[in-house]
Amino acid sequence: MHTFHLPCGECTITLEDVNLQLGLPVDGYTVTESVQSSDWGAVCYELLGAILDNINGGQIEMGWLRDTFLEPDDDSTELERIRYARAYILEIIGGYLMPNLSRNLGDATE
Numbered sequence: 733m734h735t736f737h738l739p740c741g742e743c744t745i746t747l748e749d750v751n752l753q754l755g756l757p758v759d760g761y762t763v764t765e766s767v768q769s770s771d772w773g774a775v776c777y778e779l780l781g782a783i784l785d786n787i788n789g790g791q792i793e794m795g796w797l798r799d800t801f802l803e804p805d806d807d808s809t810e811l812e813r814i815r816y817a818r819a820y821i822l823e824i825i826g827g828y829l830m831p832n833l834s835r836n837l838g839d840a841t842e
Contacts, residue, residue, distance in 0.1 A: 781815050794827045 772787045784796050801819035804812050 779815075779818055781811070792822060792826070794823055797823045 773783045776787060776792065777783045780801070782800055784792055786793075797819045801816045804816050808816075
């Protein structure tokens, strides 16, 4: 487990929290996987199935994630749901848990 030190205090996220808050299964296949590439475009495509036009040092714009990965519907494939879950987790981490407070990278934490 990891403890996040936030301005409001400390919090620890457990697998049960992930299951209850995001509806992601905590047993079975994982949502992410190990990637062995230094090409951020290739990493982005491998995990999300789409490539952002401008990846700045491995940073993905939160607005792009929201616009590209819409909430899946009942007709969505398993792969579309996995990609949505990955994008949603990235948005939570990049926008809420570890935001870029400097605001000098434009839309990076919109």
